[in-house]
Amino acid sequence: LGSFYGFNVDHGYLEGLVRGLKAGILTRSDYHNLAQCDTLEDMKLHLQSTDYGSLLTAGNEDLTVSLLDNRLKGTILTEFRCLRAHSLPPLSTFLDYITYSYMIDNVVLLITGALKHRDVEELLPRCHPLGTFDQMAAVGIARTHAELYSAILVDTPLAPFFQDAVSEANLDEMGAEIMRNKLYKAYLEAFYAFCWERGGATRDIMCPILEFEADRRSFIITVNSFGTDLSGGDRRALYPSCGRLYPEGLQLLARAEDHEQVKAVAEYYPDYKLIFSDTEDGSSRTLEDRFFEQEVHLNTLAFLDQFHLGVFYSYIKLKEQEARNIVWIAECVTQRQKSKIDNYIPIF
């Protein structure tokens, strides 16, 4: 009875709560008002009339962009922790899956920091708070992948994703990046299988979002590997296989050597063709921006259906995008670069 007849037994209250929180996401008119501001003080005033309320007025620290960023991340963290604390399986497993991607980023951050001989105390505050786990401080001590796994990560939730990533080679910068991509590939495929198993509306909403995420990773890995010594064969091991590009598109991508060939691969898929095509009005949207736009579009679709787990994922991702938008506007305002201020991605 996990489908819509029995969904509300365990998750009805939280779904109502998340939809209420979603109503507080800033709209186009809010962004318009924020973009008109000249200083951060004006932005603070405008944010007070939205759902953020006393976000910036509490405390007496100096109003800077980094303070704004921290406070925004703090709200997402509080809301997520509240949802996670009240949730029952399978929602609790689903929310845990959302945190694993941040955990992977934190692990790689700590390893690269340790390679540069940075102090653990300095690195810990820079980790993403949603992805904390108990053994974080010990991650910097490991020297090889196998050591990292067997000594530290085997007790964390990331252990099942280490199947492909364990190797006896010493950890270096490139190795850390490859490990990140391999972990992420295993994580994404596991998450996709979980959503697929749930079936019903959860599958219909979440699987396209995760397919897009997989394809986006494949494209970004390919584009970023031009000019490095990461060969096509090595790249292929990093592509997640739960996307629409699998298997033919991934084979073509593994053989691509420059941006034009990547664009040719994208031509076969209508959504990705649009993303890679040059726009006529000559706006300066980067590839990353266009991927974010498509992600936002897919996430807003989650709210059109009821009795599924996708609303929780979409809410977190849209809140993050909102945080990115507000920080972008704040940066433009403080640096007086009003020309680029409209490069945020409106959500609703």
Added chain:
Amino acid sequence: MYLLILQFSDKFFYSSTACTVLSRTLMHPTHADNYENVSIIFILHWWCFSGICYTIFDLGFRFDVAWFLTETSPFMWANLGIGLAISLSVVGAAWGIYITGSSIIGGGVKAPRIKTKNLVSIIFCEAVAIYGIIMAIVISNMAENFSGTTPETIGARNYQAGYSMFGAGLTVGFSNLFCGICVGIVGSGAALADAQNGSLFVKILIVEIFGSAIGLFGVIVAILQTSKVKMGD
């Protein structure tokens, strides 16, 4: 020898049915699936086996529907009907209320104005349980004592009364069950839509009204079914 096999097969039939039902209700869904498939295949095989045995050993007369219907008391059917009327209605009402109630509570956190208006959805679900209890009382008032003990002395009218009461109970029970679920799911949608946009509530309420009408249909048909019931000597 074949009588032994048949007695054996009856017991296995009942035990494998019980196996499936228990496994479905008590076990975690994923574990139960394996047992359920095995039990269903088991049951089907035993039914086929029993059916073939009864046929080839010329014991088809033992599968006697008429004996069953005349030997069971009309009171059993009547009370089953009363029980189903109230219990299935309450299941439907409860299902609907919890579906709507949890959405109202969740939505009411960020939009407190929806709290009072959306209690109307709960009232629609509750009405379904009230229909059930009314019909249960109406049906139970029709049960009277009769002094026959054999099928001939009980008489056709008493049998008809028993079956009508059972049928009326089934009618009102199932229609209220589905009415309750329907109103519950629509009410949940109404609460969440109202939290986002206050003008949507009245429109969705119209859908709910149509949904609650189907419970009323069940009550009407059940009244018609029991209108000619006359138990007694």
